Amino acid sequence: MADNLNIEVAPLPRVEGHGDLVLNVKNKKIEKLIFRIPESPRFFEAMLVGRKYDEPSHITSRICGICSVAHTCASIKATEKALDIKPSEQTIKLRKLIYHHENVQSNVLHVYFLAAPDFFGVGSVIPLVETHPEVVNIALRTKKMANDMVRTIGGRAVHPIRTVVGGFTKLPNEEEMIKMKEMLKACYSDLEKSLEVLKTLDIPDFERETEYISLSDPVDYALYDGNIKSSDGWEINDQDYRDKINEKIVQYSTAKHCWASRDAFMVGALSRFNNNYGKLTDNAKKYAEELGLQAPCYNTFMNNIAQFVEIVHSVDDSIRLIDEILENGLDEGKAMVDIKPKAGRGVGVVEAPRGLLIHDYTYNDKGRVEKANLIIPTGMNYANMEEDMNALVPTIINKSEDEIKLACEMLIRAYDPCISCSTHFLNVKLVNK
Amino acid sequence: MAFISKDDSNKSGNAETNVIIIGFGNKYRSDDGIGIRVIEELGKLNLLKDKNIEVIDGGTSGTDLIFLIKDCSKIVIVDAIDAGQKTGDVVSIKVNDIEEFIKKDYRSLSLHDLNLADIFKLAKALKMIADISIIGVKPKNIGFGDKLSPEIEKKIPEIISLIKKEIGI
Numbered sequence: 001m002a003d004n005l006n007i008e009v010a011p012l013p014r015v016e017g018h019g020d021l022v023l024n025v026k027n028k029k030i031e032k033l034i035f036r037i038p039e040s041p042r043f044f045e046a047m048l049v050g051r052k053y054d055e056p057s058h059i060t061s062r063i064c065g066i067c068s069v070a071h072t073c074a075s076i077k078a079t080e081k082a083l084d085i086k087p088s089e090q091t092i093k094l095r096k097l098i099y100h101h102e103n104v105q106s107n108v109l110h111v112y113f114l115a116a117p118d119f120f121g122v123g124s125v126i127p128l129v130e131t132h133p134e135v136v137n138i139a140l141r142t143k144k145m146a147n148d149m150v151r152t153i154g155g156r157a158v159h160p161i162r163t164v165v166g167g168f169t170k171l172p173n174e175e176e177m178i179k180m181k182e183m184l185k186a187c188y189s190d191l192e193k194s195l196e197v198l199k200t201l202d203i204p205d206f207e208r209e210t211e212y213i214s215l216s217d218p219v220d221y222a223l224y225d226g227n228i229k230s231s232d233g234w235e236i237n238d239q240d241y242r243d244k245i246n247e248k249i250v251q252y253s254t255a256k257h258c259w260a261s262r263d264a265f266m267v268g269a270l271s272r273f274n275n276n277y278g279k280l281t282d283n284a285k286k287y288a289e290e291l292g293l294q295a296p297c298y299n300t301f302m303n304n305i306a307q308f309v310e311i312v313h314s315v316d317d318s319i320r321l322i323d324e325i326l327e328n329g330l331d332e333g334k335a336m337v338d339i340k341p342k343a344g345r346g347v348g349v350v351e352a353p354r355g356l357l358i359h360d361y362t363y364n365d366k367g368r369v370e371k372a373n374l375i376i377p378t379g380m381n382y383a384n385m386e387e388d389m390n391a392l393v394p395t396i397i398n399k400s401e402d403e404i405k406l407a408c409e410m411l412i413r414a415y416d417p418c419i420s421c422s423t424h425f426l427n428v429k430l431v432n433k
Numbered sequence: 434m435a436f437i438s439k440d441d442s443n444k445s446g447n448a449e450t451n452v453i454i455i456g457f458g459n460k461y462r463s464d465d466g467i468g469i470r471v472i473e474e475l476g477k478l479n480l481l482k483d484k485n486i487e488v489i490d491g492g493t494s495g496t497d498l499i500f501l502i503k504d505c506s507k508i509v510i511v512d513a514i515d516a517g518q519k520t521g522d523v524v525s526i527k528v529n530d531i532e533e534f535i536k537k538d539y540r541s542l543s544l545h546d547l548n549l550a551d552i553f554k555l556a557k558a559l560k561m562i563a564d565i566s567i568i569g570v571k572p573k574n575i576g577f578g579d580k581l582s583p584e585i586e587k588k589i590p591e592i593i594s595l596i597k598k599e600i601g602i
Binding site for chain 1: 460461491492493494496499551554558577578579
């Protein structure tokens with residue numbers, strides 16, 4: 001390979017949104033390495049100001065077609081905390097159920113459609129139809145199942161409409177709950193087949209330990225709710241996120257960088273897995289074991305495998321939740337609680353598929369937003385992505401430019417980055433100087 | 434009655450009828466929201482009631498279109514699209530066998546995960562067949578914002594006329 005490299009990938013293909021990678025190497029030493037994101041949710045923060053309490057969840061749901069349930073739930077939780085609204089246990093269980101299936105929708109899309117082509121050595125999902133038709137069909141069936149789950153509970157497969165502050169505007173009926181359970185049970189054979197395929201993947205051997213941050217709960221494998229926990233040994237109430245999670249502006253990106261105990265930390269499936277392994281179902285643990293994923297795992301590329309293990313967990317745990325809901329009986333009287341506007345601040349933290357998502361709202365006494373702060377998971381991961389690449393590139397510096405470029409792209413894609421806005425034209429530019 | 438109100442559920446990715454009108458886009462990215470705005474306008478009209486036609490707000494989740502292609506005989510897509518026309522011009526693209534769309538590599542500006550051309554390539558590879566039409570307008574501004582540019586907004590009646598023609602009402 002050349003001693004000097006100047007690689008620019010702008011925007012990066014097969015990531016959700018719009019990001020550029022810049023890598024300059026001189027005399028085999030990294031001179032500049034930047035993952036640059038031109039998008040940020042600041043527009044939405046400004047847009048929320050002045051809105052009535054029942055509007056932010058519908059507005060923020062539109063930030064992203066992939067994380068719409070996550071934004072909806074983070075928003076609802078922030079508002080409910082600020083207005084001192086306590087939803088019913090039934091509502092919480094239904095929210096956990098819908099939440100599982102956005103995670104499945106997103107993880108399926110990433111593992112099979114966006115990341116798998118790298119591991120099978122093809123440029124996109126299209127050639128996979130010829131080379132690995134069973135993988136594409138499994139992906140489509142599993143995505144369809146998750147879509148049907150989200151639609152049955154939320155009224156839509158994306159941007160749910162029934163999931164609102166205080167509860168649900170409409171409940172699924174018993175027949176629909178039973179049907180959902182049957183759909184879930186039917187997907188186990190596809191999960192088994194996926195396991196056999198994923199076992200054959202050659203995951204790059206790369207390790208760099210970092211700080212792993214996720215939600216954590218005494219009982220659940222936390223996705224919808226919990227404290228914020230770090231692998232560096234601290235755990236805080238989600239309302240106190242500012243005590244540990246800091247943001248700073250970096251010159252080359254309109255998105256902010258985050259840090260906590262160290263200069264960088266990681267959020268997402270691998271962090272959840274590392275921090276909450278013990279809360280996975282036994283079945284999901286069995287899948288993890290067969291795929292060689294053990295907690296703690298310091299290989300970022302294994303984030304893809306952790307996402308698949310989470311699909312298994314979500315299917316298992318959804319069946320449990322449906323059984324509990326059916327046992328208690330669906331009660332229309334518990335669908336919504338009364339809402340009285342009041343002044344206050346509330347923080348809603350959830351695990352979006354890509355990691356911790358924070359909505360922080362301040363309301364006035366008329367129940368209108370005075371201030372909003374949103375921190376997206378990809379924003380939290382930027383600094384860690386750069387540190388990972390700084391560690392990876394020297395280990396592959398003797399490979400060809402194309403191989404280095406692909407390895408960096410794969411590493412960024414492993415984070416499943418979502419830059420929270422629509423993607424536009426895709427160009428890849430490689431310049432040698 | 435298969436008309437689905439915008440106020441509650443829709444069948445995105447889960448067709449129960451043969452004819453579907455689906456809008457894509459992000460309504461907080463200015464003109465990128467044209468597809469969603471047209472769907473909202475259609476929802477206010479009575480013209481589709483009692484007809485076996487579904488109207489869907491597809492948001493920015495493009496992959497789910499594959500399920501519609503699988504299940505429907507006729508799909509009309511409304512989207513911000515660049516097919517080489519002038520800004521603000523409306524195009525109606527017939528994609529009966531989806532070959533032309535793939536060949537010309539027209540770009541949807543909205544979709545978050547896979548592009549329209551990618552979806553059609555995938556549908557073709559999976560041997561799925563549907564009669565697909567795309568009605569698109571080239572946007573002026575796709576920056577953050579919750580309003581359409583005036584010159585794009587005034588195209589809504591023209592787009593609705595083309596949709597009506599397309600589905601024969």
